[in-house]
Amino acid sequence: MLTRRTALLGATLALPAQAQERFPSRPVTLIVPGAPGGGGDFTARLLAEGLAGPLGQSVPVENRTGGSGNVAASFVARAAPDGYTLLLAYSGTHVANPALFRELAWHPIRSFAPVALLLTAPHVLVIRPDLPARDMAELAAYIRRNPGRVTYASSGVASIQHLGGAMLAQALGTEMVHVPYRGAGPAMSDIIAGRVDMIITTPPAVMGQIQTGAVRAIVQTGRARHPMLPNLPTTAEAGLPGFELEAWFGIYAPAGTPREAVLRLSRDIQGVTETAEFRRKAQEAGTYVTFLGPEELAAFTATELTRWSGIIQGLGIRLD
Known part of the structure; x- marks a missing residue:
């Protein structure tokens, strides 16, 4: 007859390996929908530099260009929902593409689990x-x-x-x-x-x-002059009132990623954005640290999706 201790041990061994794994136990990859040298690439590498320590794992950055950002978004949307493949989303593709393309292999809300908003940037x-x-x-x-x-x-x-x-x-x-x-x-x-x-x-x-x-x-194109560009006027100051253009960069995981992994990632990302080094480099690059957690980012994404759909319809741009 099995003892209670033996039975418990057998049950533990019967658990799937994934259930026993403590997140994260291997590198977490950031997928960027743009080439090296752009704002998304800068943001991903700035985050990766600070995030490796809290996670206890390396955070490689992988640039997947093409398809107006759709290649990277589709790749992450199809990735295993385990928290190890993340999208460094750029607002120019994440909330604009649904109004520009009739058919997409991904959706900005249904295909992803929001993790954290990182930076906003005037253009x-x-x-x-x-x-x-x-x-x-x-x-x-x-x-x-x-x-x-x-x-x-x-x-x-x-x-x-x-x-x-x-x-x-x-x-x-x-x-x-x-x-x-x-x-x-x-x-x-x-x-x-x-x-x-x-x-x-x-x-x-x-x-x-x-x-x-x-x-x-x-x-x-921001509402106010950035501290790193104090002598450069805003569009309103230059005679183009109402012409405002701000981008944002956020982290999304594939839909279905365990809540515990999302919260762990969001918490560690918030800690990185609060460091003096991260804030200094973000400001020197002309951006603003603007952290939002999963629920706030979900609401923000929905609002931005509606706003950019209206702007694109007003411009009359359609790609297919």
């Missing part, structure tokens, strides 16, 4: 260094004098950079030519080289180039 409009414009008034006049000939880059079709350029053309009552790239990094290389006229993008992708003079910053 910055920068131009190639030899373009004849020193401020927004001169740039607007130049664009209007050259309808359909001024080019603007983006990190991909339907990205916020794309939408931002379309919004600017609409606000100025003229046309510009969209030139999509596979990330903000490659786009910036061509702007610096003078092959493309401008880009509206998040500060992490351009702050270094602004500081060295490789590109010329014209305006920032």
Whole structure:
């Protein structure tokens, strides 16, 4: 006859290996829907740098470009819901793509478990260094004098950079030519080289180039001036009231990820965002630390999805 201790031991051994595993017991991978050098890549690597310690595991960053962010989002949506594969979501794809594509292999709410909002960022409009414009008034006049000939880059079709350029053309009552790239990094290389006229993008992708003079910053699209760009006017100050463009970066796990894993990740991420080092680097890159937990991020995602659907319908952009 089995003793009680033997019976309990047998029951424990019968448990699935996954149930016995304490999270996390192996590396947690961050999937980024953009190329190295962009705002999402910066955010992922900044988080990974601080998160490895609290988790006790390495946090590799993997860039999966293509499909206007759909490649990365689809990959994470299909991943095992165990907390080991996370999406570093960029608002330009996460809440815009559902209004731009008729069919997606993922949904921003149904396909994911919200974990944490990390950063928000105003956008910055920068131009190639030899373009004849020193401020927004001169740039607007130049664009209007050259309808359909001024080019603007983006990190991909339907990205916020794309939408931002379309919004600017609409606000100025003229046309510009969209030139999509596979990330903000490659786009910036061509702007610096003078092959493309401008880009509206998040500060992490351009702050270094602004500081060295490789590109010329014209305006920032937030409600207020950022401490790292105190001399750069907002769009409202520059004569474009109502033209505001802010991005955000958040962490999502596949839908069905255990609640305990989501809460552990969210708690550790919050701890990282509260460190002086994380906050310093975020501010130096022109962003704001804006932490939200799982429930708050879920509500925020739904609100942003509705807002961007309205903006995109107003622009009349559809990709399929």
